[in-house]
Amino acid sequence: MDRLTLTSIIASAAFLIFLIVSLTWHNDELRPRIWQLNEVLEQDPELAEYPYDFKVLLFLNGVVTLTSPQASDVPLRPFLNRIDPSLADKSADAPEVVEAERRFRAIEMQAIRVMLSQSDVESVVWSLDRAWYHKNRVPLAK
Structure with missing residues (x-):
């Protein structure tokens, strides 16, 4: 040639x-639909102001898998301490900590509502965002 x-x-x-x-x-x-769903999350004003970015990892048969810094076997407190260092020296029942936990739960519910507002999304499941912990140098509890 x-x-x-x-x-x-x-x-x-x-x-x-x-x-x-x-x-x-x-x-x-x-x-790809995942890109479109991530843009929907980014455009929500309530989610945009929160210091954690929920991301779509997978979309299959109407089920969206979203990242989250919290899982059933991982406590929420290390995440909250990282995004708001003033919480680190407070007890678990301090009003500031309780409010931070409540706000996180409300933001998680907002992410679910945003995803379920899409006509082809039937349910949402969570996946622990280990990358966030690694990137922010927060050890995961074992």
């Missing part, structure tokens, strides 16, 4: 890839 033919094949392939990516990027119908 001569150099001109090889160059033509490479240029054609690059153009085809560019065309596919640009059509996909600008057409909502062709963009």
Whole structure:
């Protein structure tokens, strides 16, 4: 194969890839549903002001899997202490801690409401956001 033919094949392939990516990027119908659902979460004003960003990890058969910094086997307190360091020296029943927990639960419920407002979403499940703990250097309780 001569150099001109090889160059033509490479240029054609690059153009085809560019065309596919640009059509996909600008057409909502062709963009992955996970990206669209994440944009819905980002556009909610109540979720946008909270210091944690809920993200869609998976969307399958009407079930959305959302990230969360809390799970049944992981206490919420290390997360709350990280986003509001003033809570670190307070007891679990201090009004500030109780309010922070209440606000987190309300924000979680808002994320669920936002997802369920989508016509193709039937339910929401949670997945512990281990990446957040790693990124913020917060050890996970074992």
